[in-house]
């Protein structure tokens with residue numbers, strides 16, 4: 001196993017061992033190893049794994065006041081996202097972070113690991129989609145940036161090429177309420193049966209809604225977004241009850257859930273309608289016009 005202490009060293013490791021597996025917090029990877037879905041030549045195969053947790057460039061975040069963006073390193077943990085000042089800058093991501101596993105999982109698990117695993121139930125992904133995240137990738141052939149919608153290609157399928165890693169995730173700071181909602185079989189330590197993130201931007205008077213666990217990958221809801229944008233009262237900060245309900249119905253119509261061991265498609269669709277309705281009502285809490 002390689003344990004680089006700089007991004008340069010990590011990239012040199014990737015250049016020599018492009019097929020190596022990247023290890024961040026290990027909270028997804030080690031489950032796969034334990035379940036026999038991934039195999040390594042541990043402990044003698046010292047080139048199979050590149051650990052990223054000691055690469056400072058990946059474990060930090062930066063704020064660009066001019067662009068009004070935050071760029072979060074791939075190895076930033078969920079525990080850090082939960083803390084100030086990121087909690088206030090990225091409230092929906094912090095809300096999602098609080099639902100990831102347990103404190104132990106959040107101390108080890110990273111945003112980059114969540115994104116690279118690309119499970120439709122990953123809690124960070126709907127927030128990244130709603131905030132229009134830009135994903136910076138770095139590897140053997142240099143750097144490139146992809147919108148998160150192009151990075152996520154399907155169930156556990158991403159645009160990552162061999163010899164490439166996620167360097168960071170850039171998120172726009174919006175001027176308005178944003179929140180995350182997740183339904184599962186219990187209140188904690190649970191994988192999402194369905195999830196939703198709503199982000200509002202008062203400056204551009206726009207809404208963004210993204211759904212998790214109801215399609216092969218995260219989906220945005222452009223029809224619901226356009227309906228909500230036109231129908232809420234931006235000046236008063238209110239939404240009529242029937243508008244919020246219709247917003248939820250449109251979101252549910254956009255979802256493409258399936259029956260599986262966690263739930264039924266019908267329940268997931270219902271959950272989407274309820275979550276989207278409530279998120280819109282939380283965003284526009286004024287008196288119902």
Ligand SMILES: Cc1cc2nc3c(=O)[nH]c(=O)nc-3n(C[C@H](O)[C@H](O)[C@H](O)COP(=O)(O)OP(=O)(O)OC[C@H]3O[C@@H](n4cnc5c(N)ncnc54)[C@H](O)[C@@H]3O)c2cc1C
Pocket residue numbers: 021022023024025026027028029030031052074075099100101102105108109110111112113114115116117121122123124160164165166167189190191192
């Ligand atoms: C008990 C338990 C509960 C959990 N609960 C939740 C939950 O509620 N919600 C949720 O979303 N997830 C949950 N998870 C899954 C996991 O904790 C998260 O997905 C976490 O964010 C993964 O991050 P990690 O750093 O541990 O990734 P790792 O396990 O280190 O890596 C995961 C994958 O990403 C790749 N990878 C890591 N870093 C990079 C990088 N920089 N570039 C490219 N590829 C990279 C690895 O090679 C691997 O394929 C849970 C896991 C456990 C064990």
